[in-house]
Amino acid sequence: MATHPRRRASTWCCSFSPPPASPDRKLPIKSPAHSTNPNPTPSPNPNPNPNPNPRPFLSRRILSPGRVSPIDSEQIATDLAPVADPTPAPACVEEESSLLVNEEACTDFKFEVKEKGGSRGFAVDLLDRGVLCENSEFFRDLIEKDTTTIEVDNVDLYKDAIQLIDSSEKDFMSSIVKIGVSKAIDLLEAMCTIKYESGIVSCLKYIEAAPWTENEEEKLNILFSKIKLKEPMVEDIVLRLNQKVDFASSAEGDLAIHLIQQIANSTNSSARKDMQSLVKGILCESSVYQKDQTGLNRDSLYQLCNSCLTSLKDLFKGEVSTDTRPLIEQVSSQVENLTWIFEILINNNMAEEFVDLWGSQEELVKLHECYSPMVRYELSRVSVCVFIALGKGKLQCKGDVRTQVFNSWFRPTLLDFGWLKRCPKGLDFRMFEETLGKALLTLPLVQQQRLFEEWFSCFSVRGMECPNLSTAFQVWWRRSFIRSVVHSGRGDHAVTS
Known part of the structure; x- marks a missing residue:
C-alpha cells in the first residue's frame, strides 16, 4: 500500500488571505462581476433561492456526534475532502519555523552560578553564544571547556550583570542610571570579573560622567587598586580621583597660605568669619588623613602672625592707614x-612658638596700657586663647616660656575681663576660669604665689569684673603650706626616730 507524506497542518497567520476551508464553512463563490473571463457563461444550475441571511465570516456550526443530519452528511463529506490550495503558504509561517530552528541551535549553552561557600545560586540559559564569545573572553573559555558551574562572591550582583548581557547599549545605560553610581561600581567589578567588554565600557562611561559622593570615590579607589583596566575612559576617571603626589603636596601648602593671607587682608567682617571657618575646617580634616604635615609651611604661617602683630602695633601707635574703618574694628580684625x-x-602641632612670640611682645604690652579698655580689651582675646590652650594641655611649652607669657599678659587679662564679658563673642567664661587656673598651676610655686597674690588683690576690689580663680587658689595654698608642713613634720619625725 502506497504511503503518502503527512500534510503539515496549516497555521493561520496574520494576513489578508482567506481562511482555510473548514467543515462548517464553504469557500465563497466568486461573483461574476469580479471574474477575469471576458465572456462568462451562466451557471447551468443556478440557485433559485439564495440564503437571504448568510452566516457571519467566522461563524461555525458545531455538530454533536450522534445527531448528524443525513441531509448534511453528504455535504460534510464533500467539505472534508482535500482541496488543492493554489495560494502559497504565508511567509510568517516559514519565518516562525526558521526562528525555532535558530533558537534550538542557541539554547544549548547552560550553566549555573553558585555562591562561594553557600547554597544559593541560579541557573542561566543564554540564547546567543556568538555574542558571548565575541564580547567576553571569560565566557569563551567556559564554552570551549564546556564548564557548567561557576562560583562567585555575590550571587545577586552577578545575576544582574548576566541579565544585562543581551541588552542594547541604550537599555544598558538606562538600567545603570536607575541603580546609581554606587551599584554601578559594583556592577563594573562584576563585568570585569566576567570580562564582558561592552558592559565594562558602558559602566565606565556612566561613572565618568556622573557626580560622586566621597564614599563612592573611595569605593572607586579601592576597585582600581584591585583591577587593572586599559580602557581610555579610565584615564578620565583617574584624573578625577587624584593627581601627582608631589604636585598635590606643594599645591596644598601654597594654596593654603595664599587663602590664609587673603582672609587676613579681608575688610568684610561677615565674609572673613565664614572663610575663616571654611579654611580652618578643611585644614583640620586634612590633618586627620595626613600625618606628616608637609603641606603647611610653618615659616609662612608665622610670617602672617608677625604681619598681624605689626599691624596691631601700627594701629595703637596711631599710624596713618588707608583703612577707613573705626580703630576698634581694625583692631578686632587683626x-x-x-x-x-x-x-x-x-591643630597642626606647630603652636609652641606662638606662645613664645606672644609672650615677648613687650612693646604691645606698653601700648595696651595707654588705651582705654574699650579698645585694648581685644588684645586680651589672644591671651585668653593662649591660656586656654595651656590649661588644656594642648601645648608642650618650656617652663620659662609659660612664665614669660604670664608675666606679660596675666595682669592685662585681669583688667580687661569685664569688657570681655560684655562682648564675649562665644567665649565660655567658666571654662576660661578653670583652664586659666590650671595653666597658672603649671608654673614654679614661687611664680604661682606672686600671680595668685596679684589675682587676690584684683578680685577683692573688682569682684565679678575679675576671673574667679578660687579653686586654683585653694590647690596652690594646700600645695604650698598644708602639704609642705605635713611633709616637713614627717621628715623631722623620721630624723628624731
Missing part, C-alpha cells in the same frame, strides 16, 4: 586673624 591662625597652628 585679633581675629591672630586667634584664627593660632588655632590652625594648634
Whole structure:
C-alpha cells in the first residue's frame, strides 16, 4: 500500500488571505462581476433561492456526534475532502519555523552560578553564544571547556550583570542610571570579573560622567587598586580621583597660605568669619588623613602672625592707614586673624612658638596700657586663647616660656575681663576660669604665689569684673603650706626616730 507524506497542518497567520476551508464553512463563490473571463457563461444550475441571511465570516456550526443530519452528511463529506490550495503558504509561517530552528541551535549553552561557600545560586540559559564569545573572553573559555558551574562572591550582583548581557547599549545605560553610581561600581567589578567588554565600557562611561559622593570615590579607589583596566575612559576617571603626589603636596601648602593671607587682608567682617571657618575646617580634616604635615609651611604661617602683630602695633601707635574703618574694628580684625591662625597652628602641632612670640611682645604690652579698655580689651582675646590652650594641655611649652607669657599678659587679662564679658563673642567664661587656673598651676610655686597674690588683690576690689580663680587658689595654698608642713613634720619625725 502506497504511503503518502503527512500534510503539515496549516497555521493561520496574520494576513489578508482567506481562511482555510473548514467543515462548517464553504469557500465563497466568486461573483461574476469580479471574474477575469471576458465572456462568462451562466451557471447551468443556478440557485433559485439564495440564503437571504448568510452566516457571519467566522461563524461555525458545531455538530454533536450522534445527531448528524443525513441531509448534511453528504455535504460534510464533500467539505472534508482535500482541496488543492493554489495560494502559497504565508511567509510568517516559514519565518516562525526558521526562528525555532535558530533558537534550538542557541539554547544549548547552560550553566549555573553558585555562591562561594553557600547554597544559593541560579541557573542561566543564554540564547546567543556568538555574542558571548565575541564580547567576553571569560565566557569563551567556559564554552570551549564546556564548564557548567561557576562560583562567585555575590550571587545577586552577578545575576544582574548576566541579565544585562543581551541588552542594547541604550537599555544598558538606562538600567545603570536607575541603580546609581554606587551599584554601578559594583556592577563594573562584576563585568570585569566576567570580562564582558561592552558592559565594562558602558559602566565606565556612566561613572565618568556622573557626580560622586566621597564614599563612592573611595569605593572607586579601592576597585582600581584591585583591577587593572586599559580602557581610555579610565584615564578620565583617574584624573578625577587624584593627581601627582608631589604636585598635590606643594599645591596644598601654597594654596593654603595664599587663602590664609587673603582672609587676613579681608575688610568684610561677615565674609572673613565664614572663610575663616571654611579654611580652618578643611585644614583640620586634612590633618586627620595626613600625618606628616608637609603641606603647611610653618615659616609662612608665622610670617602672617608677625604681619598681624605689626599691624596691631601700627594701629595703637596711631599710624596713618588707608583703612577707613573705626580703630576698634581694625583692631578686632587683626585679633581675629591672630586667634584664627593660632588655632590652625594648634591643630597642626606647630603652636609652641606662638606662645613664645606672644609672650615677648613687650612693646604691645606698653601700648595696651595707654588705651582705654574699650579698645585694648581685644588684645586680651589672644591671651585668653593662649591660656586656654595651656590649661588644656594642648601645648608642650618650656617652663620659662609659660612664665614669660604670664608675666606679660596675666595682669592685662585681669583688667580687661569685664569688657570681655560684655562682648564675649562665644567665649565660655567658666571654662576660661578653670583652664586659666590650671595653666597658672603649671608654673614654679614661687611664680604661682606672686600671680595668685596679684589675682587676690584684683578680685577683692573688682569682684565679678575679675576671673574667679578660687579653686586654683585653694590647690596652690594646700600645695604650698598644708602639704609642705605635713611633709616637713614627717621628715623631722623620721630624723628624731
